[in-house]
Amino acid sequence: MAHTGTGFFDRKGHFFKTAxxxxxxxxxxxxxxxxxGESLAPGIAYMLLERRGEIERLxxxxxxxxxxxxxxxAARASAEPADNVAHLPARPAH
Numbered sequence: 001m002a003h004t005g006t007g008f009f010d011r012k013g014h015f016f017k018t019a020x021x022x023x024x025x026x027x028x029x030x031x032x033x034x035x036x037g038e039s040l041a042p043g044i045a046y047m048l049l050e051r052r053g054e055i056e057r058l059x060x061x062x063x064x065x066x067x068x069x070x071x072x073x074a075a076r077a078s079a080e081p082a083d084n085v086a087h088l089p090a091r092p093a094h
Contacts, residue, residue: 024049 007015008022011029016022027045034040048055 020049 010022010025028041031041
């Protein structure tokens, strides 16, 4: 007897039974071939998905650090240059 079902497709149009499998396929595609022989990308993609929360926190921290870095550079650029260079007496020419 026929019945209906739910499936998921990755960006290449491949069918998967679960959303997790489709997402892992998309992540592996983004990573490309890793290593020689059989690619390590699917395993890495699976780990990325499993540790998504930790990875998102790391990226959020990274974004905050980039903002702080940009603010420090802007503050340095707008500040008057400090006269912290010692001027040596001129030497007589020989």
